[in-house]
Amino acid sequence: MEDAATGGAFGAILNGLVWFFSNIAMSFYNLGYALTHPSSWLNWSDSEAVMRFVYYGASPELFFVVFTTVLVLTVIGIWRNNVMWGMVRGLEAFGNTVGRVAAWAGLIMVLQQVVIIFVQRIFARPDLSFGFGVPVTFDVSWWSEELKLYNAIVVALCLAYTFIQGGHVRVDLVYAPVKYRTKKIIDMFGSLFFMLPMATLMWLYSWFFLWRHLIVPKPSASEGLDRLLMKSRALRWNVETIGFSPNGFSAYFLFKILIVLMCGFIFLQGVTFFWRSYLEWKEGEESEGKYHDHDRVETGEEAYDHAEF
Template structure:
C-alpha cells in the first residue's frame, strides 16, 4: 500500500516535468518522418505519464476553482461545453448529408440504373462505384453518433433512467452528478480510450502495438515500422476508408472525457451557489417554437 502511494505521489510530482519535457521537445514525438517519433507518440498517447498529466491538471484547476476563484471552473465549463456544442452542431449536418446521399443512390440506381456516381466539385472528379457511396452512409452515421454525443448531453437529449433523481433536492442532484462524472463517466471512457487507441493504430501501421509494450520495445519495433492504413472494404468496390471509424472512436472518447469534466465542474459550482445558478451559462438550442421547446425540456428532465 505504501509503495502504491509513493508511486502515485511521485507521478503527480513528475507530471509538470513530463508536460514541459514534451512541449520543449516536439520533434521527439511529432516528427512523423522519423519512425521513432511515431512510436513515442503512440506510446505516450495512452501512457501512465499522459494519465497523470491530465489527472494533475484536472486536480489543480479544480482546487483553484474550489479554494481561490470559482470563476475558473465556470470558465472551464463554458469552454468545454462550447467545444461540445460547436463540434456537435457541425457534425449534425452529416445527418442531412446521409439522407441526401441515400436519396441520390436510390434515385440513380432505380431510375437510371447507373453503376457509378461521378462528382466534379471545383474542377476535380470523384468517380466511385455505387456500393462505395452506399457503404459510406455508415460513416456519416458514425460522425453523428461519435461527435454529437457531448452536444446531445449539453442539450439534455440523452435518455435518463430516472429512478429517484427527480424526487431529490437540488443539491442532492448535484452530488449525484459529481459522483456519476467521477466514478462512472471518467473510468468507463478511460478504459474505452485505452482499448480504442491501440485498436486504431493497429489499423494504421505495422508492426502491431499493444498496451503492454514498453517504450524500449516500441522503439526497437520502429526499425521495421511502415504505414499500413486500412483500405479494405466489405465489397471489392466498397467504402475503403474504414480506418476513419477507428479514429472516430478515439475522438469520441476525448469528447466524452471533456464532457465528464464539464459535468463535474458545473455540478460543483451549482451545488455551492444554489438553485439560482441552475443552467448558468448553459447554451441550449431552440427550435423557434415555444411549445416544442417546453416539450423538449419536459422530456429531457429540465425545467
C-alpha cells in the first residue's frame, strides 16, 4: 500500500511537471497566435471576441505567456547585465511617470472640494456645471461622491511609484543588521514569493470582478472558454451606473478598472525590483541606487518639517 501511495505521489509530481513545461512551450505559440490574430480577441463588435478577451485576461494561458516572457528576459539580462539595467530603468521611468501624473489628482480633488463648498454654502445651488462649450451638469452630491475617484486614482496608480521612491512604511525585523548582499537576497526572495504572487492573485480576482459589472451574462472565473463562448450569444453591455445615493456618483465601474491597473503596476514593479536587487547583489555596494530617479525635495520642503510632537 505504501508503494502504491509513493507511486501515486510520484506520478502526480511527474504529471505536474509535464503540465508545467508543456504550458511554457505552448506559451510561445499562444503569444504568436494572439499577435497575428488580434481580431479574434480585440474586435469587440463581435461578442465572441469580447468573451475571448474576458477569458484570456485571467487564464492559465496568459499566466504562462507572462511567466515565460519574464523568464526569457531574465535569462537575457543575466547574460547581458546592461540589457537588464535598461529594462529596470525603462520600467522604473514608466512607474515614476504614471505616479507623478496621477498624483495631480490630489490637487484636483482639493480644488473641486473648495468649489463644491462655495456652490453649496455661498451660492446655494443644487447642481454644478463644468466644461467649455458643452458643459457637464450633475447634482452637487454627484460631484461630492466623485471625489472618491480622485482618491482612488492616487492610491491605485501611485503605489508602484511610491515603492520606487522608497516611500512605503516598512517593518524591519531582520533587515537592518544583515550584510549588504544578504539584504539583496531578502529583496529578491520578497519580490518572488510575496509581491508577485500577491499581485497575480489580486489580478485573478479583480479581472472577473470588473467584467461582472460591465457585461451580461456575468462571466465567472470557474467557466471555461467553451462555456463563455456559448454565453456570448446573449452578450450585451451592461455598464454599472448605479450610485449609492439617488443623485450620487454613477460610474463606479471606474474603480474596478483602477483595481486591475493597480495589480498590473504592482506586478511590473515586482519584476523590476527583482531585477534591480539581482544587479545590485551581483555588482556590489557601489551599484546601490544606480540609475534611481528619486524625487528631489528642496530644503524646507521635507515632510513634517514644521510639525510639533
